[in-house]
Amino acid sequence: MALSARALRSSVRSVVSKSSSATFSTVSADGSTNLKEVLSKKIPAHNAKIKEFRTQHNSTIVQNVTIDMIYGGMRSMKGMVTETSVLDHEEGIRFRGYSIPECQKLLPKAEGGEQPIPEAIWWLLCTGDIPTKAQADAITKDWNARAALPAHVLRLLDVLPESLHPMKQFVAAVAALNSESKFADAYTRGVPKVSYWEYAYEDSMNLLAQLPSVAAIIYSNLFRNGSVVGVVDSNKDWSANFCNLLGFNDPIFSELMRLYLVIHADHEGGNVSAHACHLVGSALSDPYLSYSAAIAGLAGPLHGLANQETLVFLSKIVADLGHGYTEDQLGDWVRKHLHSGQVVPGYGHAVLRKTDARYECQRQFALKHLPNDDLFRLVSTLYKITPNILLEQGKAKNPWPNVDAHSGVLLTHFGLTEMNYYTVLFGVSRALGCLSQLIWARGMGLPLERPKSHSTEGLIKLAAAATKKA
Numbered sequence: 447m448a449l450s451a452r453a454l455r456s457s458v459r460s461v462v463s464k465s466s467s468a469t470f471s472t473v474s475a476d477g478s479t480n481l482k483e484v485l486s487k488k489i490p491a492h493n494a495k496i497k498e499f500r501t502q503h504n505s506t507i508v509q510n511v512t513i514d515m516i517y518g519g520m521r522s523m524k525g526m527v528t529e530t531s532v533l534d535h536e537e538g539i540r541f542r543g544y545s546i547p548e549c550q551k552l553l554p555k556a557e558g559g560e561q562p563i564p565e566a567i568w569w570l571l572c573t574g575d576i577p578t579k580a581q582a583d584a585i586t587k588d589w590n591a592r593a594a595l596p597a598h599v600l601r602l603l604d605v606l607p608e609s610l611h612p613m614k615q616f617v618a619a620v621a622a623l624n625s626e627s628k629f630a631d632a633y634t635r636g637v638p639k640v641s642y643w644e645y646a647y648e649d650s651m652n653l654l655a656q657l658p659s660v661a662a663i664i665y666s667n668l669f670r671n672g673s674v675v676g677v678v679d680s681n682k683d684w685s686a687n688f689c690n691l692l693g694f695n696d697p698i699f700s701e702l703m704r705l706y707l708v709i710h711a712d713h714e715g716g717n718v719s720a721h722a723c724h725l726v727g728s729a730l731s732d733p734y735l736s737y738s739a740a741i742a743g744l745a746g747p748l749h750g751l752a753n754q755e756t757l758v759f760l761s762k763i764v765a766d767l768g769h770g771y772t773e774d775q776l777g778d779w780v781r782k783h784l785h786s787g788q789v790v791p792g793y794g795h796a797v798l799r800k801t802d803a804r805y806e807c808q809r810q811f812a813l814k815h816l817p818n819d820d821l822f823r824l825v826s827t828l829y830k831i832t833p834n835i836l837l838e839q840g841k842a843k844n845p846w847p848n849v850d851a852h853s854g855v856l857l858t859h860f861g862l863t864e865m866n867y868y869t870v871l872f873g874v875s876r877a878l879g880c881l882s883q884l885i886w887a888r889g890m891g892l893p894l895e896r897p898k899s900h901s902t903e904g905l906i907k908l909a910a911a912a913t914k915k916a
């Protein structure tokens with residue numbers, strides 16, 4: 447029976463030993479490698495600052511809300527507080543104030559590597575500080591010790607049908623990990639509200655440690671006939687282990703994965719995945735449930751799934767035109783695609799009004815490692831012609847490429863060609879942002895999120911009253 451054969455396979459998957467301890471030592475009071483200890487000092491200090499700020503400014507008006515904002519998906523409406531990153535519409539993302547090039551320069555790297563390790567961006571997102579190598583390594587050690595998956599999640603992944611898209615499998619597995627939630631358990635026990643963040647932290651660290659194994663098992667089940675997934679090597683960083691679990695051993699691919707996992711981590715609070723995580727978390731749902739909501743949002747084609755859609759789009763062009771196209775032929779193809787009512791995936795953005803900084807750094811990686819790749823040439827030629835075509839169509843507010851326009855071509859070059867898996871990689875990375883945001887949301891005691899909605903009738907009345915007053 448298929449089910450028992452898959453279940454049998456799962457029994458030989460030794461993801462990691464559960465025996466190792468998840469604690470680690472402190473090097474010094476200032477340079478502590480214990481992230482939880484660092485947060486336990488930062489959170490109260492930050493809360494004191496917020497208290498003072500709010501005492502002075504709780505009634506200060508920072509923006510008027512227009513009818514257009516209410517119908518228009520709340521674009522540019524200032525409605526959330528997110529400490530981990532801020533998106534500038536021209537410059538792109540800054541993680542705790544650091545741009546991507548600054549992060550690439552300043553954050554610790556793996557031995558012999560040029561790209562920062564994701565453990566370092568996790569430390570930065572959580573604390574606002576550039577970690578030392580020892581601090582980043584302590585996260586590696588901690589995650590490697592927490593990576594074991596509960597048996598029921600292995601069984602769940604083995605019985606899910608192959609027809610179920612990888613992202614839906616990912617959502618299900620992350621939600622099912624909630625059986626392990628220390629946050630849910632603590633809430634049921636009735637712990638004080640001021641300690642909620644500590645349990646959110648434990649769940650977040652466990653989930654981050656487990657995500658590569660979950661993602662690798664999905665990959666193996668769907669694309670490698672359920673072959674045995676490797677073990678987490680306690681001497682390797684998160685990305686290198688993830689690549690090994692996926693069955694990729696090229697060190698340049700590990701570097702690409704580090705870049706990928708760092709740049710997709712966080713995009714302030716209002717994007718669909720981060721906002722979904724925040725919203726669900728605000729009901730005091732635990733981090734597993736909150737993050738499964740985030741990846742359900744990430745699975746939408748206007749959000750994270752656009753990286754899959756971009757590769758589908760590129761593949762259609764190659765099928766129709768091959769690689770010997772002229773710019774005019776390519777332009778006609780894109781116009782025809784737009785006229786059929788479809789979007790150009792990987793182009794446009796709800797906030798950005800320039801080329802995404804994440805596109806640019808992936809382009810730099812491609813120029814260095816795969817300058818002669820045919821698909822990269824296609825991506826580059828599209829970059830040349832598509833913005834003008836979108837401007838000529840006159841709808842998109844931002845005609846420039848976003849992160850999703852470039853990621854697939856890099857993955858494909860290194861042999862990860864299964865495009866409907868790409869958003870799972872995005873989901874492994876986005877956990878760094880969503881979960882650091884969630885720890886802080888609980889640390890700051892942010893309340894249940896519940897904006898006011900109105901019917902159109904109600905808005906007509908509000909607008910009439912506002913016009914009369916003016």
Ligand SMILES: CC(=O)SCCNC(=O)CCNC(=O)[C@H](O)C(C)(C)COP(=O)(O)OP(=O)(O)OC[C@H]1O[C@@H](n2cnc3c(N)ncnc32)[C@H](O)[C@@H]1OP(=O)(O)O
Nearest residue numbers: 748749752789790791792793794795796841842843844848
């Ligand atoms: C990681 C990420 O989430 S990055 C974004 C990934 N998504 C994509 O790449 C999908 C393609 N892009 C899009 O659909 C959009 O640009 C979005 C969803 C990213 C942003 O949406 P919005 O903020 O509503 O964009 P904007 O205000 O510019 O939209 C105005 C019009 O231009 C259209 N438009 C925007 N981008 C594109 C595009 N790439 N191709 C075709 N039309 C577009 C919109 O569909 C909309 O059309 P409508 O008036 O007929 O409804």
Ligand SMILES: O=C([O-])CC(=O)C(=O)O
Nearest residue numbers: 712713716717718796797
């Ligand atoms: O910021 C957004 O709305 C979408 C995006 O690029 C991301 O979440 O990475």
